Amino acid sequence: xxxxxxxxxxxxxxxxxxxxxxxxxxxxxxxxxxxxxxxxxxxxxxxxxxxxxxxxxxxxxxxxxxxxxxxxxxxxxxxxxxxxxxxxxxxxxxxxxxxxxxxxxxxxxxxxxxxxxxxxxxxxxxxxxx
Numbered sequence: 090x091x092x093x094x095x096x097x098x099x100x101x102x103x104x105x106x107x108x109x110x111x112x113x114x115x116x117x118x119x120x121x122x123x124x125x126x127x128x129x130x131x132x133x134x135x136x137x138x139x140x141x142x143x144x145x146x147x148x149x150x151x152x153x154x155x156x157x158x159x160x161x162x163x164x165x166x167x168x169x170x171x172x173x174x175x176x177x178x179x180x181x182x183x184x185x186x187x188x189x190x191x192x193x194x195x196x197x198x199x200x201x202x203x204x205x206x207x208x209x210x211x212x213x214x215x216x217x218x219x
Contacts (some may be wrong), residue, residue, distance in 0.1 A: 094152070097109070129214065136208060139208070140202070141157075144156045154168075165180060165216070170213065171212070174213075175208075175209040178212050181205070184200055185199075
């Protein structure tokens with residue numbers, strides 16, 4: 090009888106321990122809350138800092154476009170940005186990983202919507218050097 094009670098206790102503990110689990114909270118998605126984009130996007134204060142992170146590591150004069158601060162604006166307007174037309178701009182299309190365009194920053198890594206929407210707004214506002 091004592092062995093039966095021990096077996097039932099071990100069995101009950103096994104069921105209890107295996108039934109406990111933790112669900113993780115769903116990851117925050119910027120798609121639910123659209124990113125805030127300023128009315129006027131500034132190249133110098135809003136866009137240029139985006140390149141400083143991972144972009145300049147490769148686009149440093151060896152790979153086009155040259156995104157170093159002193160060259161980035163002119164390099165982008167030389168075939169990568171069609172001012173006023175984000176949907177036709179190679180820069181924007183590569184950031185959203187559009188088909189047929191080399192995905193940036195990498196095929197496995199996509200920027201959050203907050204960054205891509207900022208670039209889109211800047212292009213659509215005329216891609217000014219402000």
